[in-house]
Amino acid sequence: MVDTSMNLIPLLEYIDPATLDYSTWVNVGMALKHEGYTAAHWDEWSRRDAGRYRSGECFKKWGSFNGSSSPVTGASVVDMAKQNGWRPERNDYELGWDDIIGNHDELVMVDKNWIEGKELNEPKDWKPIKDLVLYLETLFESTENVGYVTDSWEKEGRFLPTKGNCDRTAGELIEKLNGCGGDIGSVLGDYKEECGAWIRFNPLDGKGVKNDNVTEFRFALVESDSMEIEKQNEIIRTLELPVACLVHSGKKSLHAIVRIDASDYAEYRKRVDYLYTVCRKNGLEIDSQNRNPSRLSRMPGIMRNGQKQYLVDVNIGKKNFQEWQEWIEAVNDELPDPESLQDTWDSLPELAPPLIDGMLRQGHKMLIAGPSKAGKSFMLIEMCAAIAEGKQWMGFPCTKGRVMYVNLELDRASCLHRFKDVYTSLGWPPANVNNIDIWNLRGRSIPMDKLAPKLIRRATKKNYIAIIIDPIYKIITGDENSADQMAHFCNQFDKVCTELGCAVIYCHHHSKGTQAGKRSMDRASGSGVFARDPDALIDILELEMTEALLKQEENKAVCKACVSFLQVHYPQWEDDVSQDDQCSEKVMLDYCKRVLPADTYLTLTNKHVFPARQRVKQRSAWHIEGTLREFPKFPPVNVWFDYPAHYVDTVGTLKDIEAAGEQQNTWKRNFKKKKSPAESKKDREVALENAIEAVKFGGKPTLKSVSEYMDVTEKTVRNYIKEHGDFTITGNGEIWGKDKTGNLVTL
Missing domain, CATH: 3.90.920 (DNA primase, PRIM domain)
Structure with missing residues (x-):
């Protein structure tokens, strides 16, 4: 008997309303009402049949479903879903007449998203x-x-x-x-x-x-x-x-x-x-x-x-x-045959050329993971620009080529403005903006397994070397904490890479809670598949800005604003101000106040100095780490996010700054480990005594048996025994005790 107590909504994903006749479509609505669902559920599912969907029709007809002595139940929905490939997760259900035993997924050969139709030619000279x-x-x-x-x-x-x-x-x-x-x-x-x-x-x-x-x-x-x-x-x-x-x-x-x-x-x-x-x-x-x-x-x-x-x-x-x-x-057995290494030893295939030198090859996958407000979208837009113009991204040279940016989150106007703002902020002339295509899908996003074929169709013959998808939470298929479902989701990126021969770059958010103390590959939310699947995992962690650092950066910004202003309004300033003086905001402001007219000085403070201070207060600092499959691990990169662009810290201002929450975690770890040398020695002695006592029950304690029990090397056990003083090791490796006079005592 079919269990209809389950949630029927996920099962509707297996039933395409466009393939149903009118009476079957009505039966789905009756079944949903019988099982306690609402007209909105039926209406939302019916919208998938864009050709026949009529607004309000489901709600109008819903009222006419008044029950029956032989009602249409959820079993009908379950049966239709089973006919289209759904199977319960458990294996104790009764097989139906239509069921077959085996892996049903292997029977799928046709991707329904790709079917366009083969024309029929009606005979002209029909006989x-x-x-x-x-x-x-x-x-x-x-x-x-x-x-x-x-x-x-x-x-x-x-x-x-x-x-x-x-x-x-x-x-x-x-x-x-x-x-x-x-x-x-x-x-x-x-x-x-x-x-x-x-x-x-x-x-x-x-x-x-x-x-x-x-x-x-x-x-x-x-x-x-x-x-x-x-x-x-x-x-x-x-x-x-x-x-x-x-x-x-x-x-x-x-x-x-x-x-x-x-x-x-x-x-x-x-x-x-x-x-x-x-x-x-x-x-x-x-x-x-x-x-x-x-x-x-x-x-x-x-x-x-x-x-x-x-x-x-x-x-x-x-x-x-x-x-x-x-x-x-x-x-479905499309796997390649095994090949002999000997056959290729002297003629190895060429490696894919780098897309981002030292980080990612062309045709490979990269995930950028970070918390909210890290400027991940701006970072990806900067990457688009760097690839289009053949410039550096976060200090790494990029191969010049065509790129598609799949925008799933921003409205079209905001997205386009961001691109221009980034170019302007970086000071790059838009010499190759024709290399950037933007696919705006806000409000139109669909699961990745359905998006992939549509993406491939639009990208074929465009010669993209990279496709950037921002962000992936909009298109995740399934539970992001399920390893098998996320493996299926990530496989869609492989299809895009394989079909188009380009890199796929996407971003995801961190899990909740502090990320300090975690490895970079463990911070992305959801299944560990996210960390293991990409060829390059780039992780972003915020750095804790200290008051001293903020004051230092504010000083730099004010000095820079004064210098820029003096270049225009008092060009002879360099004769009066030393290099050291140019590093002090107090000296520079005092000098400007002395040499500039009052109204001009007021313009400096109101329109240049004050905004400079504000920009510093709005600035954030970030630590970038990489887990790479194809390249050696690169030294962490620290960057400033000065809206709307990121700038690499080339002078080392941020090198000693800890990640947000790291200081507290470090204190806790050190506090737990903090022991005096005497306490540590006592711990080692007790551990040795316990090990010897434990192995005595199996026979004479030996260097080997104690080493295995303590899970340390024999050399370490020798050092423990020497430090302890009350034990010794004989020539055959047995451990004996020593009395107060130094004589050997059997244990």
Whole structure:
């Protein structure tokens, strides 16, 4: 029995409303209401079908769901999700008729995000008799009975087929069709052009049209009318289904007559289950009623409401079911074969050239992790500019090339202004801004597994050497604390790198709490996958600004403002002011006050000195560390973040500043470890005595046994014994005690 107590909302991710007919879409709404969800949940899910979604429709219809004696429950949602690949995390659920045993993910071959549709070419010079004869010749032996229906009856505006005929052989029908002069009705009987005609694709015994009357379980019907017919065509061909005949229904679906080649009905059911599972997992939502071996399909060579029921193709895909199934099982094995190191020893492949010298190679991945307000976005924008212009980023030379910045957080205007502000602040002329493309996705972000193919499509042939994604929390797929889910998420970056041959650089936030005392690779929030996956992990940690340092920086800023102002308003100032005086804000301000007119001095203090002081107070300092896979570890880099850009501390002002929270942690660590030499010696003596006492129960204590017990080297044990004084080691490695007179005592 299906458990409907689970959360149904995640299961809706597996059900695409665009693939559902109207009644199934309504059933989802009824199920959600029955299980206690709101109309907003149904509405939010329905928005994914942009073509049919109508604002307010879900809320209006919700009110009409008043319950039923046989309600639609959450089990229906669970079943639909299972048909599209969802599986419960536990393994104790009962297998259904459609379930298969094994790794279901291996059956996925078609990325539905990439399906664009393969065009169908309606025949211009159509020959209906030729279509039908070829269909019969492909599916039947000449002596086999064929079931077909040309009569129909109407119910509630729909035309339904009658039982039809089943007592004529394929050979007889082909002979009469070839001699009928194009009049199919004279052979099979006239049909209503409003609804067309039908045919059964498996041979019958001539006594009836039920499953029991099927003589050979040769074919199955694959049909999906819930998606564009061109996309059906592409998926059928991409899956290489062993299709004997592909027929256009004359409406909105293709009928693929697929080779099953089963020996009996039991094998037929198993093979059709497998076929339908693969089709569903790859985007073809199939009507389960089509599974019957006696099922009717659309007859080619017939007109249906002004449209042709024509034969699209024959004998496409794999030759038979077994060959197709083996291919499906093996197709996901895209791993390369092992190679001999000897074969490549003297001709090693070229390493990818550096993108950021000493830090990251082209085609590799980099994560920048840091706390909020560290200016991570500005740092990434600076990186875009450095790559576009071929300049340095945080002191590291960058290869010049084209870069895409994927903006997921800022509105378009703010993002564009930031780029210009950064260029201006760095003093770089915009000589190569044509190397920067910006993809603004604020309010339009989607999970990375869906974003990746769209990104690749837009970036193909653009020759980007780097794609920068800012930030990743907007596109994380799954729980960021789950290792397997984050591994799947990070694999999407590999796809982008592989498909485009460019580097992918992205940023993430630190976990909560103080980061001081942690290794740089342990600070990023979520699973450790974030630290292990990238080729370069760049971590940013804030430095604690002391009052003395702030005062020192403020002094520098004021002196610099005075010098710049004097250059314009009192050029002869250098004759009066020494190099030492230029380093004192008091001396410089006193000098300016003395030589400048009062109003000019007021302009200096109000419009230059005061803003300079404010900028220092708003400035922050940051410590950058790297964990690298392809390069040696670089010395930590300290930078100032002086909005809107970062500047490397080239003079060493920040080298002795500790990270925020580090001073307190260091004090605690030192406080715990602080022991006198006598206390430390006593600890060593007690540890040695305990070890000797412990190993005595296994026999005579020896240097080796005590060493193993204490998990230290034998040399260390020798030193402990020498320091202790009450023990000694004999020539054969045994440990003996010593009495007060120095004589050996057995232990």
